[in-house]
Amino acid sequence: MLWLLLFLGVAAIVLARRTAALETARRLNVLREERTGLEAERAALQRDLRLTLGRQELGRKAENRLGLHQPADSEFTVFRLPAPDHR
């Protein structure tokens, strides 16, 4: 009788561990699927950002809508950093 109870106890533990592992695997799969979906979404957004912020697109819009133009080198200034002894 004791042996039977021991067997049933061990079997129940094994079953519970198996059930928990399968449930974890299922949750892992769901998360993996979600990650795949999010990665795809990120890639699509990155591509859209790249196209939207690309020089061709942005430059054209800046010229047409805002009347801006590509500056010549005489139209901007690179500030000189103060010499180390003046900092």
Add this chain to the structure above:
Amino acid sequence: MAKVTTRIASLEVVFVLAVLAVLGRAAQLQIVQRSKWESEAEEQRKLRVVLPARRGGIYDRGGVALAITQEYFHVGIAPNEVEGRAATITAIARSLELPASRVRRDFAKNPKWIYYHGPFTGAQVQALRKMPGIHLTPEFARHYPAGSLARSVIGGLNSDSGNGASGIELALDSILTGVPGEEVVLRDRAGRSYESPSRLVSDPVPGEDVYLTLDAELQEIAEHGLDDAIERLKAAGGDVVFMDPSTGELLAIASSHRVDHDLIGNRPSFFTDPFEPGSTAKLFTAAALLSLHRVDSTDEVYGEEGTWSMPGRTKPITDAHTTHGNLTLAKAIEVSSNIAMAKFSQRLSATEQYDALRDFGFGSPTGVEFPSEARGRLPTPDQWKPGFNGPSVAMGYSFGVTPVQLAAAYGALANDGVLLTPTLIREVRSPEGEVRYRHKPEPVRRAVRRDVVQTLREYLAGAVGEGGTGERAQLVNYTLMGKTGTAQRFEGGHYVHGSYTASFAALFPADDPQLVVIVKIDDPKGDYYGGATAAPVTRSMLQEALATRRSAIDRRRLATSEAPATSDTASRVEPEAATSVVLPWPLSGDSTKARDRLPVPNVLGANLRKAAVALHRRGFQMALRGSGQVVRTSPAAGDSLTAGGTVTVWAQ
């Protein structure tokens, strides 16, 4: 009775034999053939599945994704398993962006299986995952988020094997490819699979990520600048190379070629197509002449008024820019005189000329990480025709270089004479982000002595200075140095009349070069000279690069290398303090009327370049009368003028 006993004994024997046979067979199956049957049972019960490894990504130096691997899905539908047909059809059509009518039509045919190949992204199929009757088949596929940007460098994959087929994808295939994993799936009698977390044999190991030296923004400038130039000049194609001379890192490389009126950028001709460099190569013969002390600064040769019938050559040598009188080596480079270079080259033996070119890396592959790099074309001295090849090589003919070889050679001039191996690979990182490799400059050899480099750089500065062939490349606030080239094109075994390769090689900025720029235009129409075609293209690309928010140009170094005034005029032309100019917003066409009046700087005695820099820096335009040193300005120095107004400068 005896008969009965015999029969019973016989039966017993038979029975014992039968039992022994059964036991023997059992022993054979379970002991002798145990492993065989065990593995067969395993085979039936378990299925080993290969788990594909994600291929590593390719990024630019700033982390912009150029090539990444994503999981895509093919969608299979079992209509008899579907619950709620109308809702499923709507969900499929919406998720997969298919016309609902098409999906409805596919269902109406009552097939056992409907298949949409796609491939569809994980985001697209997310809503379908839980729906009964819909089966997804995952697959890794390569995705290029930056579109066509740098595609000829990145290359592509073999559609069958998924391995690299060209470009960086091929060159670094072993690094980018991961190690596939393996898992065991349990199967039941009906062949249905059951995943089990305890059956994973090995996880797949993703490939490593490669960070290129390319700068996406500069690459975009190079590609569009080149395409615009080819269109405008009605050219057949061209190449552009931007390189950091201190590290050998290639920052942007573009090529474009006209195929049936369309511009195609999929041929990496900057690595693969040698061309005769023309006058951009005159500097290397000059390097040999100076290194071997065959010429000093006062040596002169007669310019022959622009046409010279050299003994031993059937065709006369001509100069596009006719100069009168004698030319020093410096002047020969400045005005790009073929005649003077041909004459000077006679002071060198074939071996000496050949060795100089070899020292600069011509005639051998640069070693850049690209699978199909050409070695160029440089015949050995024993193949040279006496009196012919020497002058030809001095003029930039009779040998072929790739644009990247030319960039590396000019890089040596910026790098105090040390030739570096150009590179495309900046870093390799593990999937966890750990740096596995970081590029360090790889010196090949000292191509030329330091003191000779200094002289060559002065020659280059002269070539883009006033009266130089590359004058049109010059910027206003920053100086560059460079050399133009125009070479007749050699195709099909002969030189094509009226067809030229125009090129320009530049170091920017002049006093502390951060960039080597090579621009090459194939067969431009109209004014085909390098100074009129490739030089202005270089100028506009540099202007764009300077105006970018995140540029490969180090602005801290640039701030100290603006075009300086000459020492004697520096105190006069430099403003004492910054001048604020307030403009109304939005800008209108006549907004300059609202600008302040500013004092005209004193540029008397300065040469025209310094005067132009000083006036432009104050925001004035300049009208020029004469050449030489400034003797008078109108308005005079100290008078005030509206910002944007024109100062007339007299020089002599």
